[in-house]
Amino acid sequence: MEKRVVFHNRFLPYLLVAPQIAITVIFFFWPASQAVVQSVLREDAFGTSSYFVGMENFAALFEDDYYLNSFKITALFSTLVTTLGLGISLVLAVTADRLIRGATIYKTLLIWPYAVAPAVAGALWGFVFLPGPGVFAWLLAQMGVDWNFHLNGGQAMFVVVVAATWKQISYNFLFFLAGLQAIPKSLIEAAAIDGAKPFRRFWTIILPMLSPTLFFLIVVNVVYAFFETFGVIHSLTRGGPAKSTEILVYKVWYDGFEAQDLGGSAAQSVILMAIVIGLTVIQFRYIERKVHY
Amino acid sequence: MAKVTLKGVKKNYGPVKAIHGVDMEIKDGEFIVIVGPSGCGKSTLLRMIAGLEAITDGTIQIGDRVVNNIEPAERDIAMVFQNYALYPHMSVYENMSYGLRIRGRSKADIETRVQRAAEILQLQPYLQRKPRELSGGQRQRVAMGRAIVREPSVFLFDEPLSNLDAKLRVQMRLEIKRLHQQLGVTSVYVTHDQVEAMTLADRLVVMNQGRADQIGSPQDVYNHPATTYVGGFIGSPAMNFLTCRIDTGQAKLTDDVILPLPAGWSVPAGEYSLGIRPENLRIARAGETAHLQLDVDVAEELGADTLLHGKIAGEEMVVRVPSHAGFHDHSRPGLVIDIERLHLFDRESGLRVATPG
Numbered sequence: 001m002e003k004r005v006v007f008h009n010r011f012l013p014y015l016l017v018a019p020q021i022a023i024t025v026i027f028f029f030w031p032a033s034q035a036v037v038q039s040v041l042r043e044d045a046f047g048t049s050s051y052f053v054g055m056e057n058f059a060a061l062f063e064d065d066y067y068l069n070s071f072k073i074t075a076l077f078s079t080l081v082t083t084l085g086l087g088i089s090l091v092l093a094v095t096a097d098r099l100i101r102g103a104t105i106y107k108t109l110l111i112w113p114y115a116v117a118p119a120v121a122g123a124l125w126g127f128v129f130l131p132g133p134g135v136f137a138w139l140l141a142q143m144g145v146d147w148n149f150h151l152n153g154g155q156a157m158f159v160v161v162v163a164a165t166w167k168q169i170s171y172n173f174l175f176f177l178a179g180l181q182a183i184p185k186s187l188i189e190a191a192a193i194d195g196a197k198p199f200r201r202f203w204t205i206i207l208p209m210l211s212p213t214l215f216f217l218i219v220v221n222v223v224y225a226f227f228e229t230f231g232v233i234h235s236l237t238r239g240g241p242a243k244s245t246e247i248l249v250y251k252v253w254y255d256g257f258e259a260q261d262l263g264g265s266a267a268q269s270v271i272l273m274a275i276v277i278g279l280t281v282i283q284f285r286y287i288e289r290k291v292h293y
Numbered sequence: 294m295a296k297v298t299l300k301g302v303k304k305n306y307g308p309v310k311a312i313h314g315v316d317m318e319i320k321d322g323e324f325i326v327i328v329g330p331s332g333c334g335k336s337t338l339l340r341m342i343a344g345l346e347a348i349t350d351g352t353i354q355i356g357d358r359v360v361n362n363i364e365p366a367e368r369d370i371a372m373v374f375q376n377y378a379l380y381p382h383m384s385v386y387e388n389m390s391y392g393l394r395i396r397g398r399s400k401a402d403i404e405t406r407v408q409r410a411a412e413i414l415q416l417q418p419y420l421q422r423k424p425r426e427l428s429g430g431q432r433q434r435v436a437m438g439r440a441i442v443r444e445p446s447v448f449l450f451d452e453p454l455s456n457l458d459a460k461l462r463v464q465m466r467l468e469i470k471r472l473h474q475q476l477g478v479t480s481v482y483v484t485h486d487q488v489e490a491m492t493l494a495d496r497l498v499v500m501n502q503g504r505a506d507q508i509g510s511p512q513d514v515y516n517h518p519a520t521t522y523v524g525g526f527i528g529s530p531a532m533n534f535l536t537c538r539i540d541t542g543q544a545k546l547t548d549d550v551i552l553p554l555p556a557g558w559s560v561p562a563g564e565y566s567l568g569i570r571p572e573n574l575r576i577a578r579a580g581e582t583a584h585l586q587l588d589v590d591v592a593e594e595l596g597a598d599t600l601l602h603g604k605i606a607g608e609e610m611v612v613r614v615p616s617h618a619g620f621h622d623h624s625r626p627g628l629v630i631d632i633e634r635l636h637l638f639d640r641e642s643g644l645r646v647a648t649p650g
Contacts, residue, residue, distance in 0.1 A: 186378035189345050194392035194439075195366035204391075208382040 038266030078225035093176035114170035118231025153244030295356035329500030371440035568636030583627025
C-alpha cells in the first residue's frame with residue numbers, strides 16, 4: 001500500500017520543499033545556465049565587455065593540445081583511482097568481514113580518512129612524499145630512486161593517485177563491507193559443502209553477489225576522480241609539473257580564474273556537465289535496477 | 294550410503310555448553326529426525342555433522358571414517374538449508390550442477406545427473422530459470438535437487454520446510470518421504486515441528502537443552518516417552534501432567550480424585566508425576582462411573598474433535614473428545630481415563646518410572 005501524507009493546507013507542501021528547491025536553483029541551475037551562456041561568449045580580461053562567438057570556444061578547445069592532453073590525464077587518473085581504490089578496499093572489506101576480534105577498531109580506523117578534508121589530505125601526502133625530509137621520499141632515496149614529484153610528471157601522477165585513492169578507500173570499504181554482510185552465510189556454507197575452496201567461492205559466489213555494489217561504486221568513484229579531487233591536486237601539484245596532473249576540473253578552474261579565459265573555461269564546464277549527465281544516466285539505467293541476478 | 298556414528302559429541306561456545314554429549318548410531322539408509330524447540334542444539338548438532346561447526350569433544354564418524362577434522366566438501370554429504378541457500382545469480386541448472394562442476398565432472402555426466410534429478414523432482418520446465426522466478430516450493434525442490442545430483446552418502450536437512458506455507462509443507466513432507474524411499478540415502482533431518490518429525494522419521498531424536506532425551510521410533514517415543522519433557526513435546530495437544538501420590542495400587546490426586554493403576558504396576562509408594570494424553574480420556578457413558586469431573590473453562594472446536602480445557606485438582610488439563618459429544622464452555626463432563634495408557638514419571642528428575650508388571 002502506498003503511504004501518502006495528506007496536507008490540509010494547499011501551500012504547505014510547496015513551502016516545505018521550497019528550501020531544497022531554492023538551494024538547487026541558486027547553486028546548481030543558475031550557475032549551470034550561466035556557464036552555458038558564458039560558453040558562447042568571449043570576454044576581455046578585465047570583464048568590461050563580452051560578445052557572442054557561437055561555438056568558437058568549443059572549437060578552440062578541441063584544437064588545444066593541452067585540453068586533449070587533460071582528457072588523457074583525466075582518463076588515466078580516474079582509471080587508476082577507481083581500480084586501485086576499489087581493489088584495495090575490497091581486499092580490506094573481505095578481511096574485515098572475516099575478523100571476529102577487534103573488528104570494530106579495524107573498521108573505525110579505516111573510516112577515518114573519509115573525514116579528512118581533501119586539502120588536508122593533500123598536505124599530508126605532500127609531507128610524506130616531500131623530496132628530502134618526506135618519509136616515503138627518504139625511503140625511495142635509500143633505494144636509489146631519483147625522487148622529486150615536483151619535477152617528474154610520472155611521480156607527480158603517482159602522488160596524486162595515492163592521495164586521492166587513500167581518501168576514497170573508506171567510502172568504498174563501507175559499501176563493500178555492507179554488501180558482504182548482506183550475503184547470507186548459508187550461501188557460502190552451501191558452496192563450501194559443494195566443494196568450492198575460498199578463492200573459488202569468492203569468484204563464483206561472493207563477487208557476482210557484490211556486483212550491484214561494485215557497479216554502483218565504479219560510477220561513484222569515477223565521478224569522485226573527475227570532480228572531487230580538485231583539493232588534493234591543488235594542494236599537491238597544482239596540476240603540474242608541466243600540466244602532467246591537470247585533470248579536466250582543474251583545467252576549468254585554472255583557465256577561468258588564473259588564465260582569465262572565462263569563455264573557454266565555461267565551455268569546458270559545459271562539456272563536463274554533459275559527462276556528469278551521461279554518468280547519471282548510466283547510474284539510473286543500470287543501478288536503479290537493483291537486482292542484477 | 295553410509296552409517297553415521299556420534300560418540301560423546303559436545304559443543305561449547307566459550308563457557309556456554311550447547312551440546313552436552315550426544316551418542317547416536319544412524320544406520321545405513323535410515324531417516325533420522327532430530328526434533329526439539331529452538332535453542333535446544335539440534336541445528337548445531339546437524340552443522341557439526343556437516344562440518345560447518347567445529348566439534349569441541351567426541352567423535353563423528355561417517356561410514357568408517359572419523360570426520361572431525363575433515364572439510365565439509367570431503368565428507369561426502371549434501372545439505373538442504375532452511376532458506377534454501379540457492380545461488381541467486383545462477384539458473385536452476387547451474388545451481389544444481391555447481392558442485393559437480395567444481396569437482397570437475399564431465400559435461401555429459403553432469404547433464405545426465407541433472408536431468409535425472411530434475412525428472413525426479415519435476416523441475417525440467419524450470420532448468421533455465423533463476424531462483425527468484427520460482428515459487429517457494431520449487432526453490433525447495435531445487436535445493437533438494439542440488440543435494441541429489443551429488444549422490445552423497447548422507448543427506449542433511451536443516452528445517453527445510455519451515456519457510457513454506459502450511460499446505461505446501463504437508464505436500465513437500467510427503468515428497469521428501471517418497472524421495473527417501475526411492476533413493477534410500479541415510480538422512481538426518483532437523484525440525485521443530487513434531488508432526489514432521491513423527492511422519493518422516495524411522496527414528497527420532499528428541500533434543501532438550503543440548504541433550505538427546507530420547508532416541509527411538511515414533512511409536513516408541515509416543516507410547517513410552519523417556520521423560521516428562523519428551524511426553525510434553527511429542528503429541529498435540531501436549532500430555533497432561535498431574536501430581537499424585539501412589540499408595541496401595543492407587544494414584545491419589547486429591548482427597549476426592551483417586552485413580553486406579555493398570556493391572557500389574559508395581560511401583561514403590563511416593564510422589565509421582567502422572568502423564569495422561571488428551572486423547573486417552575473420554576466422556577463417561579450413561580451409567581458408567583467417571584474417574585473424574587472436569588470443570589471446562591474453554592471448549593475449542595476443531596471440527597472433528599473438540600478440545601476441552603479445564604482444571605482438575607488445581608492443575609491444567611486438556612481433553613480431546615469427539616465434537617458430536619456437544620460439550621461447551623463451563624460444562625462439567627465426567628471423564629473416564631484409559632488406565633492402561635497412563636505414564637508415570639519421577640517427580641524430581643522427570644524420568645520415566647519403570648512399571649514392571
